[in-house]
Amino acid sequence: MSRIETEMMSGWEFALGEPEEHNFKPVTLPHDWAITAPINRSMKQAEPQGFRDRWGIGWYRRNWVCREIKPGYVYQLQFDGIYENSTVWVNGIEAGGRKYGYSRFTLDITSYIREGDNRILVKVDNTSFPADRWYSGAGIYRTVKLLELPQHHLNPEEIHVKTAINGDIGIVTILTGVSSLVRASISDDNLRIASESANGTIRLEIPNVKLWSPEQPSLYHLELSLIEDEQVVDTYSLRIGVRKIEMIAGKGMYLNGNPTKIKGFCIHQDAGCLGVAVPPEIWKDRLLAFKAMGCNAIRTAHHMPASELLDLCDELGLLVYEEPFDKWTGGAYRRYFETEWQADLEIMVKRDRNHPCIFIWGVGNEVENQGQESMLKILKMLKEHLLTLDDTRPVSYAMNPHFKYESNADLAKVKDIQQFVDEVSDTEIYDLHERVERIRKIGEIVDVISCNYQEQWYPAIHEAIPDKLILGTETYQFFRGHPDQMQNFSDEVPWIDVEKHDYVIGGMLWTGIDYLGESMGYPAKGWAGSLFSTNNERKPLSYLYESYWSEKPMVYLAVMDYSLQDEGVKEHWDTPRYASHWSFPQFNKTVIPYMIATNCEEVTVELNGKQLYVNKPASYPNRMMTGFVPYLPGTITVRGFIGGQEVCSYTLRTAGPAVRLAFDAEELRLDAKDGYQKLFTVRAKDSEGIPVFRESSKVTFKVAGPAEIVAVDNGDLCSSESYDNNWMHMYHGCVSTVIRFTGEKGRVVLSAFSEGMYQADLVIHVV
Ligand code: GAL
Numbered sequence: 001m002s003r004i005e006t007e008m009m010s011g012w013e014f015a016l017g018e019p020e021e022h023n024f025k026p027v028t029l030p031h032d033w034a035i036t037a038p039i040n041r042s043m044k045q046a047e048p049q050g051f052r053d054r055w056g057i058g059w060y061r062r063n064w065v066c067r068e069i070k071p072g073y074v075y076q077l078q079f080d081g082i083y084e085n086s087t088v089w090v091n092g093i094e095a096g097g098r099k100y101g102y103s104r105f106t107l108d109i110t111s112y113i114r115e116g117d118n119r120i121l122v123k124v125d126n127t128s129f130p131a132d133r134w135y136s137g138a139g140i141y142r143t144v145k146l147l148e149l150p151q152h153h154l155n156p157e158e159i160h161v162k163t164a165i166n167g168d169i170g171i172v173t174i175l176t177g178v179s180s181l182v183r184a185s186i187s188d189d190n191l192r193i194a195s196e197s198a199n200g201t202i203r204l205e206i207p208n209v210k211l212w213s214p215e216q217p218s219l220y221h222l223e224l225s226l227i228e229d230e231q232v233v234d235t236y237s238l239r240i241g242v243r244k245i246e247m248i249a250g251k252g253m254y255l256n257g258n259p260t261k262i263k264g265f266c267i268h269q270d271a272g273c274l275g276v277a278v279p280p281e282i283w284k285d286r287l288l289a290f291k292a293m294g295c296n297a298i299r300t301a302h303h304m305p306a307s308e309l310l311d312l313c314d315e316l317g318l319l320v321y322e323e324p325f326d327k328w329t330g331g332a333y334r335r336y337f338e339t340e341w342q343a344d345l346e347i348m349v350k351r352d353r354n355h356p357c358i359f360i361w362g363v364g365n366e367v368e369n370q371g372q373e374s375m376l377k378i379l380k381m382l383k384e385h386l387l388t389l390d391d392t393r394p395v396s397y398a399m400n401p402h403f404k405y406e407s408n409a410d411l412a413k414v415k416d417i418q419q420f421v422d423e424v425s426d427t428e429i430y431d432l433h434e435r436v437e438r439i440r441k442i443g444e445i446v447d448v449i450s451c452n453y454q455e456q457w458y459p460a461i462h463e464a465i466p467d468k469l470i471l472g473t474e475t476y477q478f479f480r481g482h483p484d485q486m487q488n489f490s491d492e493v494p495w496i497d498v499e500k501h502d503y504v505i506g507g508m509l510w511t512g513i514d515y516l517g518e519s520m521g522y523p524a525k526g527w528a529g530s531l532f533s534t535n536n537e538r539k540p541l542s543y544l545y546e547s548y549w550s551e552k553p554m555v556y557l558a559v560m561d562y563s564l565q566d567e568g569v570k571e572h573w574d575t576p577r578y579a580s581h582w583s584f585p586q587f588n589k590t591v592i593p594y595m596i597a598t599n600c601e602e603v604t605v606e607l608n609g610k611q612l613y614v615n616k617p618a619s620y621p622n623r624m625m626t627g628f629v630p631y632l633p634g635t636i637t638v639r640g641f642i643g644g645q646e647v648c649s650y651t652l653r654t655a656g657p658a659v660r661l662a663f664d665a666e667e668l669r670l671d672a673k674d675g676y677q678k679l680f681t682v683r684a685k686d687s688e689g690i691p692v693f694r695e696s697s698k699v700t701f702k703v704a705g706p707a708e709i710v711a712v713d714n715g716d717l718c719s720s721e722s723y724d725n726n727w728m729h730m731y732h733g734c735v736s737t738v739i740r741f742t743g744e745k746g747r748v749v750l751s752a753f754s755e756g757m758y759q760a761d762l763v764i765h766v767v
Pocket of ligand 1: 366452474518
């Protein structure tokens with residue numbers, strides 16, 4: 001006897017509007033009906049939702065053939081998230097549902113099923129207002145599982161694994177959630193230890209423990225078996241990691257005894273052209289790209305993510321700041337706060353507390369009455385409840401830089417809550433002392449002071465609250481506030497504040513990767529102020545952060561290009577218009593501003609073989625080298641030196657006309673199961689293979705073999721071309737497509753065509 005977990009991702013049908021026979025069309029999960037909806041400029045909450053019409057009621061149905069109802073078994077349906085207000089029927093009987101679109105829920109369907117055909121019907125009601133401040137998508141966009149469980153079984157949500165370190169011994173304490181006998185074994189390639197207990201707690205000691213960290217994310221396999229009458233009646237396995245996190249006042253965060261700074265990105269959960277229907281392998285490629293530039297942490301703004309994302313963070317080594325909801329009674333969650341906060345908070349903590357990647361819990365983001373008695377009461381209530389579910393991690397709350405005096409505003413009538421919170425009105429508190437006093441009151445409740453965009457006040461906050469550490473839960477990329485003006489445009493990069501003060505444990509940029517929604521106005525469909533575009537292309541400032549975060553020697557060059565389009569980025573999150581190319585046909589010896597990012601001691605610059613004099617990187621503010629160079633077509637090379645030795649270089653060449661397309665690889669092998677998706681990018685190149693940054697021709701993709709095209713994406717959030725196509729124009733010389741594999745082994749050929757250019761072919765061997 002043991003549990004069987006089966007993913008239910010295929011075989012569904014979907015109807016928008018009325019659940020009538022002729023409306024239903026086959027779909028594969030994960031599914032987001034809003035991403036293929038037409039752009040609608042006049043819909044409700046158009047800007048926050050990126051102009052994609054998510055309003056409406058959707059229906060999903062599926063047949064499930066149950067060969068045998070096993071005696072002594074219970075059957076459950078588990079939805080990791082449905083956006084939103086879902087109701088589930090099994091064979092016509094209502095089984096339950098969940099309002100909040102980011103919470104997992106599990107339904108016991110044992111008494112509704114029968115042997116043979118069973119009908120599952122799911123109603124998804126996206127008509128309730130207000131929606132999120134970002135694109136939320138619509139539908140069954142996360143994993144669905146059927147669980148067949150022995151009557152007496154282990155409940156993963158009641159299992160709590162706590163770890164500690166004593167010398168080189170890892171101490172693992174398992175709260176089993178049952179009062180029956182449970183056997184536990186911990187193993188990896190070289191070790192297997194076991195123990196058992198019937199009192200609900202098992203303690204195991206791992207000798208010479210391999211600790212989990214972002215650099216070495218060592219995991220162990222924990223298997224728990226429930227024993228009754230000397231028989232194993234259920235077995236549940238999970239991966240665990242042993243690590244110690246200490247927040248030491250004045251000194252910083254210590255991970256396994258080592259001082260560690262959070263080099264982090266905030267992220268939203270969509271992936272551009274896929275909307276919110278994002279399979280884990282798509283996030284895996286994104287997270288690997290983050291890690292490659294030295295990022296070691298993410299913040300899942302502002303809700304619990306898909307559970308697979310946290311599995312990836314455990315596996316790849318990324319620390320996670322997780323929070324259950326955005327504003328409490330002020331924003332979209334105000335529809336649910338009063339009745340659901342406790343359940344949603346519990347769902348998050350119980351689902352995720354065994355992940356070693358989670359280093360801190362947040363309980364909210366930027367509420368409107370910060371530091372006022374009404375707010376402190378809720379903050380205390382949330383923290384106290386969270387501690388009953390997990391007392392092993394610090395708890396925090398991400399503070400808005402705006403503090404206000406009490407006002408009589410009726411929040412239920414406020415149309416745009418973000419604007420209300422951010423608007424500098426006559427209730428704004430300017431006095432630093434009064435502001436810090438409110439932060440101090442928040443600091444009495446939270447374990448870490450989490451500040452969004454408040455570097456300019458760090459010294460004052462630290463002076464008032466020396467016993468607590470500060471984390472920048474949101475930071476701009478390039479600009480930073482001024483103590484008297486809140487936001488200004490002096491180029492003091494916020495990361496430098498993290499380096500400067502031991503009491504600041506890190507900074508998390510808003511955001512790592514562009515996302516849909518939170519548009520600053522048409523034609524922008526999303527937020528373009530990030531370090532990566534929606535199709536995973538790196539933007540110039542990502543190299544500056546690599547120079548701060550990575551130890552691997554690097555050097556990079558970009559130049560100012562004011563011919564780039566305005567991407568509609570909110571001003572303080574914007575960055576100077578740098579681009580990494582050397583093709584300015586309109587210039588002749590015109591001086592162009594440049595920036596060089598490097599972590600080397602010295603850099604040389606050569607233009608067409610002639611050396612230009614530059615100072616040492618350390619002598620520039622922000623260690624970002626800037627200057628001017630007269631434009632001459634040809635080659636410009638920057639070289640990085642450490643100890644007098646050249647350790648890296650970077651070259652830009654003037655491109656000729658685009659004559660061919662090229663994928664980043666010509667051939668690759670992939671272990672792709674049914675439903676596996678991957679993004680591939682094709683670039684325009686000239687006759688010498690130099691990328692043509694300015695090329696914007698239309699590219700058409702075709703695929704042969706066991707795979708299909710899901711969507712196209714060029715990273716341009718101002719474009720109104722559909723994602724739901726096999727063609728799109730290039731942006732900054734490239735365009736990407738996501739393809740889905742059928743699970744059959746064999747040869748897939750992905751081809752890209754553009755008029756007047758040689759086609760590109762990519763051969764993928766599915767093994
Ligand atoms: C913050 C907020 C984020 C995002 C960001 C950019 O205030 O917490 O969710 O809205 O601003 O506008």
